[in-house]
Amino acid sequence: MQFGIFTVGDLTTDPTNGSTPSEHERIKNILTIAQKVEEVGLDVFALGEHHNPPFVPSSPTTMLGYIAAKTDRIILSTSTTLITTNDPVKIAEDYAMLQNIADGRVDLMMGRGNTGPVYPWFGKDIREGIPLAIENYALLHRLWREDYVDWQGKFRTPLQGFQSTPRPLDGVPPFVWHGSIRSPEIAEQAAYYGDGFFANNIFWPKEHYMRLIGYYRERFEHYGHGTASQAIVGLGGQAFMRKNSQDAVNEFRPYFDEAPVYGHGPSLEEFTEQTPLTVGSPQQVIDRYAGMRDHFGDYQRQLFLMDHAGLPLKTVLEQLDILGAEVVPALRKEFATNRPANVPDGPTHAALVAARAAAASASSAPATSASVSSASASSASPEVSALSANEVRS
């Protein structure tokens, strides 16, 4: 089980004092927050990608490359990488480069983006968001797995004999999550490839995501990547903590009331009841998130949104201290309790390399175990199923 944070990188005025950081300050703050993630013992830092104010991270691999140099252990991820408006060729190159620089500590979460004008600014049409996500990822998937690619599609110019460089580290592409709020097409896509599915559930009631994740798990099994309980699931979360829960509520409320997305809508009390947002003591956060697997099944990655709505850097770093010192250690214990042995751990480069080696040796010898037969049973995409041979990874 992996724990981390994800940021959208919004530049928002602090409603308690009216101050707004400069773009430069916000960018540097995000870099500081990422390093803090490693310092407090979390596993993942995921960075958003946006091309419109008030968001600053338009160039994620530049920022993640810096963080790679400043950290040794955490996985650098995205939340999300715009598979619709980016050229998949450039994604293949940028993230293979980052993966090499970071010695494999890289994965990605694909997302479509829901800001209408960004599509035409990048020469695309938001009404084709799903077809773009499907076709662009199909090309990206090949670029990381085939040395020379001949390709023709609808949304970009054809490729003849193209090789994306650098090649993925150790010949193993970065793990990919597909993020979705509501589209079954994206759950289907994630299931087809045996990739991870990240349900960004922080704004909506859990029942919707229980159904959507259930669908992904069922289709993951359908495509032969393992059982439904072995599908790779990530969830969002949101918390604000102080030792005394009323202090947390009092301090967070002005940020909540003015926050982008949900500000001026439901009350803090309504929103915390309906969504994973938990404002209170560390123990309240532990209790809330320990219960997530009762709703969604045992899962692989929990990311928290901690640094939005104009919260000052100092406060965010304090929150990460609490998260790392009190909440996540308790949650690690909770999630480890009674976790079935065949439920995979969160994906890492080392595990993917090991899984590929195991699959290779299995294919050169008679099948002798359940994991081998599960990996070789999927004729639809054998290479992918080998990468997600979950019994091997766990």
Added chain:
Amino acid sequence: MTAFEGGNSGETRVTRRIAVISAGLSQPSSTRLLADRIAQATVRRLVELGVDATVDVVELRDTAQDVTNNMLTGFANHKLEAVIESVTSADGLIAVTPIFTTSYSGLFKSFIDVLDPQSLTDMPVLIAATGGSERHSLALDYAIRPLFSYLHASTVPTAVYAASSDWGTGADAATSSLPERIERAAGELAAQVRDSDRSSRVQDPFALPAGFSPIGAYGAQ
């Protein structure tokens, strides 16, 4: 279903469900009064057609905060979700709004705006409105009817407008009375509701579009 008594042997008596949305703001409201009159007339006409009908009335005023929150957050809370489900899964809809500033009320439109745009496709709809003056009666046909046309609903030809004066006016040489208009519209709606199977449909929220491929038209390989 219970066996139909008399008539053709083998015929069964069927049940249909009608949803009513009333966007009146005051309590009591003339919009709700009109909605109830239309609903009663429709149920009666259905009974004459051999169909039992149940009616779910939604006072949009009761969900005003929830509708606003849905617009701001993108999701319906549990209470509003149940309301939306009762409306979109009905066999027929009676939609009644006061006319404010030449058109439907903001609350009425906000509720329509938080519905899935596909969720009223082929829904039999009777549109009706209330207003202080007869001069706004065409708002039903220039504002409200196009709204439901856009949503691919099946709106019955007769729309019912009730000005304040209609509650105290009978028919004359030029116009029919309010009860006559209600009766005509209710008859039109009942005929469509009788043939609707919407309330018994099984909805698959994960139905993929026809021809969808997870690797796209050009393939991953």
